[in-house]
Amino acid sequence: MISDDRRQPTTISDSVTHSAATPNWWQRDDLAYDTGGRLRLAGQDLAHLAQSAGQPVFAYSARRLSENLDRLRQALRSIPHSSRILYAMKANRFLPVLSHLKTAGIDGIDVCSPEEIHLARQVGFREDQISFTGNSVSNADLDCLAAHPGVWVNCDSLSTIRRLAERSPGRKIGLRINPRVGVGYRQNEQLRYAGDTATKFGIYADRMEEALALADQVGLSVTGIHFHTGCGYLDDQLANFRRVLEEALPFLRLVPHLEHINLGGGLGIPLAEGDAPLNLSAWSEVIGETLGSLAVAIWMEPGDYLVKDTGVMVLEINTIEEKGGRTFVGVTGGFNLHLEPAFYHLPLHMLPCCLSDDPGSQALPKATVVGNINEALDVFAEDIALPPVAEGDFLAFLNAGGYGTSMSSNHCMRGKFAEYLVV
Template sequence: MTDASPPIRRLADWDHDQLLDIAAEYDTPLYVLDPSRVQENYRRFSAAFLDAHVMYAAKAHTGQAVLSALLEAGADIECAAAGELQRAIQAGADPDTLQYTAVNPPDRDLDYAVDLASDHPGFTITAGARDTFDRLESRGYDGRVAIRINPGIGTGHHEKVATGKDAKFGIPYDEVPEVADDVRERFDLVGIHAHAGSGVLHDDLDDHCRAIAKVAEMGREVAGAGEGLEFVDFGGGFGVPYREDEEPLDMDVVGEKVREAVGDLDAQIKLEPGRYVVADAELILTTVNTVKETPAATVVGVDASLATMIRPAMFDSYHPIRNITAPEREDYPVAIGGPCCTSADVFATDRPVARPEREDVLAIGNCGAYGYELANQFHSQPRPAEVAIDGDDVRVVRRRETMADVTRVEDEAEIGSASAESDR
């Protein structure tokens, strides 16, 4: 049975008085992270899959506070880029436990991974293209590898995350046995890997399990044709409810369905939750600066933007929004957007919110997954600070950028250019 922590944290469950104090002290826009919630989510997921090796998919949130909390909870880390490997090691991960899932990896990423493996033979590289295996061999690598396969079934909340049917990801399913024979001759083939999609809830669960069953079947075929496999990695993809009327997954039921889909498998089952672990453990605080009445809509301007969190603009994602300054006010339909000069910079349209007024603080929920990870400097906006809460204690885990940070790489380039000129 899973543990007793609630399966989803809604905006109303956060301490509004504490959030208002935090906004006043640390300014907005601001990310607020609860590392203990990250650990609760990881433990709940792991309890539903006691027979599996659960690795956190770092790409959802690579913040040191998140990675450190998960390592403390006993999690291993799966990384999709060299930078994620470096951040995981910096947070305290043992490189021999890391798994690197390469997707069209740049040369510098492969160089980093191969160099890391030279001192850490337990490190595993997953590749999804024949060409990537050739590039590894050309670097003298002959260590642990897994083959990423494409099951031809994509699932998830948006077509842009349905990786299981996207040709970009993995070896075509019918080609896997042939590729496995070739890979075995050159490397230590320890596993196969697949990831069908992201944000899977009840409606997508059956399709997700069909993809899992297909991957498991290929695992049995590949294992039977050689000396077995150490693991079959089914990726992550399990979602959380972003909308208030959506129900969270019952992880005990999900665990049963996944085990049924896998069937008999003489290899370790691996799973890589990302979104499920971090999504509801973080929110954004933002301050209202403009309220504009128009014939089309009441437009509420805030200091957060698509540079703070791009998911609504990129995926048309829904995030709950709550006026924590005055939640008792009557709900009123508003459009909420930021200061960027594009119509995409909108967090909500025609959304009932306790009627906002200038200087009110709004909370945007479920921002832990791919929130700060996709933050950017559009319009030369410095990226926001991030604080972590531990009961009544609050600490800055990522300081707010300044304009000097935004221009530093250019300033340093000019300094470097001037130094080179003076050396001539």
């Protein structure tokens, strides 16, 4: 076994497969307890991996990554349009993950900064496979885009249109619009990029004609429309997703030479018991019914949908102690490694890496799991039930493959971790 840190990507090959006797809502062929009660991801013993690494671990299943991409491709085949899937790099930029997607034949990459452009090129994506969508875009950003004329650019503001034209005249561009309808996991307003409250994202209807006139005046040709209105939506949000597309139609009709529509990302996965997988047949049906009459290509930018459930974060339990009438479980890693529970109130389902009948272990019907950062915000979950665990055990945090390491920091100088792609 080879351990690594955040600067040295590692790929692990392990062909052993296991299954658990009792199915759980999160269980699948590549994620289950083996007959010895040890949690395995794509055959890899997670406790052994974390023990060998000696630091917080993020492990990703290459098999699950391929399955997620194939499932989405299959759904898009049912719509009456050609389509492109562009992976949203901001979700997870681990080089082996990017390389695996490249090898799997993904159509391209969605980026939002010059450094992401450079990383996409490093992995081997051509300029015409890269789509840039940013906001508060600086002149330095625009200089980089001018130096990469093959990169597609979605302009988020009139200011960007004007300043891009000064540096890259004659370019085809897309406009990011804001249809004022948002979608998000379990009605979570923090995950909505559009809605009744004005946000920084996109061009609103009251300035759309002005934006098109400006683009024409400065010599840019608008041939694409982009919108991304929220994150993590499941079936309960499909009606809102339909509204997003319907509200986008007046924008689309204003563009005389429209070639493609970029639906953004936001497709969700089950994060907790009771969540059901997004019905992709129903999702694609909504696209066909609302946009089917338009002779355009459909682009999309999934991030979480491809990587979130591929990943498990593994942290060691160092403290189990009652304080003020509450049982706290302290782990060797904090919200700086995965901030979604603290910032967005999104659950990371937690499991012991080894099921234990050790008399020293104790079941915890109501535990609060906390990290090792000196901030009150550093709480992973409150009052959850945990199977028997003891200090020194390893705890697995499921669905940690997206917006974990890519948003991590070195706060309190506790930013070290190891990453692995298990193949």
